[in-house]
Amino acid sequence: xxxxxxxxxxxxxxxxxxxxxxxxxxxxxxxxxxxxxxxxxxxxxxxxxxxxxxxxxxxxxxxxxxxxxxxxxxxxxxxxxxxxxxxxxxxxxxxxxxxxxxxxxxxxxxxxxxxxxxxxxxxxxxxxxxxxxxxxxxxxxxxxxxxx
Amino acid sequence: xxxxxxxxxxxxxxxxxxxxxxxxxxxxxxxxxxxxxxxxxxxxxxxxxxxxxxxxxxxxxxxxxxxxxxxxxxxxxxxxxxxxxxxxxxxxxxxxxxxxxxxxxxxxxxxxxxxxxxxxxxxxxxxxxxxxxxxxxxxxxxxxxxxx
DNA sequence: GCGGCATAAATGCGTGTGCAATGATTTAGC
DNA sequence: GCTAAATCATTGCACACGCATTTATGCCGC
Numbered sequence: 001x002x003x004x005x006x007x008x009x010x011x012x013x014x015x016x017x018x019x020x021x022x023x024x025x026x027x028x029x030x031x032x033x034x035x036x037x038x039x040x041x042x043x044x045x046x047x048x049x050x051x052x053x054x055x056x057x058x059x060x061x062x063x064x065x066x067x068x069x070x071x072x073x074x075x076x077x078x079x080x081x082x083x084x085x086x087x088x089x090x091x092x093x094x095x096x097x098x099x100x101x102x103x104x105x106x107x108x109x110x111x112x113x114x115x116x117x118x119x120x121x122x123x124x125x126x127x128x129x130x131x132x133x134x135x136x137x138x139x140x141x142x143x144x145x146x147x148x
Numbered sequence: 149x150x151x152x153x154x155x156x157x158x159x160x161x162x163x164x165x166x167x168x169x170x171x172x173x174x175x176x177x178x179x180x181x182x183x184x185x186x187x188x189x190x191x192x193x194x195x196x197x198x199x200x201x202x203x204x205x206x207x208x209x210x211x212x213x214x215x216x217x218x219x220x221x222x223x224x225x226x227x228x229x230x231x232x233x234x235x236x237x238x239x240x241x242x243x244x245x246x247x248x249x250x251x252x253x254x255x256x257x258x259x260x261x262x263x264x265x266x267x268x269x270x271x272x273x274x275x276x277x278x279x280x281x282x283x284x285x286x287x288x289x290x291x292x293x294x295x296x
Numbered sequence: 297g298c299g300g301c302a303t304a305a306a307t308g309c310g311t312g313t314g315c316a317a318t319g320a321t322t323t324a325g326c
Numbered sequence: 327g328c329t330a331a332a333t334c335a336t337t338g339c340a341c342a343c344g345c346a347t348t349t350a351t352g353c354c355g356c
Contacts, residue, residue, distance in 0.1 A: 008267050014290035015173065015270055019193070022170040023216025025163065030314090040342085045167070060305060068171025070344050075306055077342085097304040097351045119156050122163055137293040142162035143155075145285040178344090188312085208335060218314050223336055225312085245321045245334040 021135050025125045032121040037114045042067050042077060044118060047086065047111045050103045057090060057100040086110060169283050173273045180269040185262045190215050190225060192266060195234065195259045198251045205238060205248040234258060 026041055033039045039047070049066045050056050058066075064074040078101055081087045086107035092098035103111070126142075129135040174189055181187045187195070197214045198204050206214075212222040226249055229235050234255035240246035251259070274290075277283040 008271075010291050010294075011270055011274065012267065013294055017293060018166065018170055018290065019174075020214075020216070022166055026167075027216055042342095061303095066168075068168070068175055071305065072307080072345080073343050079306095080342095092304095095304085095352070099305070119160065122159055123156075126159065134294075138290075141289045141293065142166065142286075143158050145165060145289065146158075146161055146282075190312095209333095219335065220315080220337080221313050227336095228312095240334095243322070243334085247335070 017134060017138050021129055021138050024129055024135070025122065028125040029118065029121050032117055033114060036117040037110060039110070039114055042069065043081060044111075044114055046077060046081065046101075047103065047107055047114070050087065050101065051108065051111055055102075057102040059092070059098050059100060061098075063101065081107070165282060165286050169277055169286050172277055172283070173270065176273040176276075177266065177269050180265055181262060184265040185258060187258070187262055190217065191229060192259075192262055194225060194229065194249075195251065195255055195262070198235065198249065199256065199259055203250075205250040207240070207246050207248060209246075211249065229255070 029041050029044075033041060033044055045067050046063055049063065050058055060071070060074050060078065063069075063078070064071055067074070067077070069077065078087065078089065082089060082101075085104060087101050087103050090100040090102055092100055126139055130139045177189050177192075181189060181192055193215050194211055197211065198206055208219070208222050208226065211217075211226070212219055215222070215225070217225065226235065226237065230237060230249075233252060235249050235251050238248040238250055240248055274287055278287045
């Protein structure tokens with residue numbers, strides 16, 4: 001087995017670790033957020049992403065990228081959140097094909113409730129993963145990533 | 149903002165990075181594997197996990213953990229692969245509640261076809277992610293994880 | 297200005313998923 | 327030994343997703 005094969009195997013190994021940790025965390029977040037504040041992980045991701053945006057508005061397409069969702073799924077996701085009054089659609093003034101989504105006041109309130117649930121569950125999930133030998137290195141690497 | 153708040157924010161940040169990279173890679177793998185060998189990412193994961201197992205057999209529950217899938221989804225996933233002749237169900241001799249799944253010869257053959265697609269797509273996806281400032285640190289960290 | 301092409305978002309349709317309940321088998325209590 | 331609780335896998339049901347198609351708008355050449 002040569003150097004190139006090693007590289008391939010190392011990449012695959014890294015991906016398996018990433019996928020396993022992601023799956024573990026997402027499963028726990030899904031359960032906790034659903035039972036706690038009736039939000040799925042993607043729904044939380046959307047609200048969170050909007051809250052981090054200047055003026056709290058984003059285009060559908062950006063939302064799709066932020067959540068790795070297809071355009072159709074993005075449309076329906078925004079539908080659900082809009083029907084619950086958590087965000088509103090706003091037509092773009094400059095490009096009338098585009099649609100902005102904005103967090104409403106109830107949306108911000110629900111997000112405020114959801115954040116502690118999210119944080120605590122994330123901490124718990126990471127600490128569980130920390131005890132699995134194959135996941136521990138990635139868990140330890142995560143906090144070191146964005147130190148500037 | 150105190151030290152505890154910093155820790156929370158760093159965890160959340162790490163999770164967002166992890167989720168974003170995972171979503172990007174999985175989307176590309178999904179497209180490539182589906183169009184190339186007609187396998188979804190989870191289906192590939194199952195075949196790959198089985199091939200790494202001693203005697204090429206695993207219990208349903210292990211499969212569920214390996215794929216972060218619910219028991220019901222695992223059942224149907226195995227159904228699909230069994231109907232395509234890629235694996236077979238084998239009753240456990242010692243515990244007759246349990247069911248082993250084993251890779252068939254066609255299953256191994258399809259996996260052999262799928263591996264290069266998986267590897268090349270993974271390499272491409274990682275190199276794309278490498279160009280995104282918020283993902284680059286994680287991409288660079290991955291290969292360093294399991295160096296013993 | 298106008299026809300043709302590109303882009304943003306929405307809809308029809310088939311399919312994969314999780315939760316809750318069920319069936320089958322093992323394990324524990326006595 | 328026999329019943330009760332626990333465990334492994336499966337099924338009914340509702341729902342979220344992706345792909346392909348459609349509608350609406352913007353952009354370009356002439």
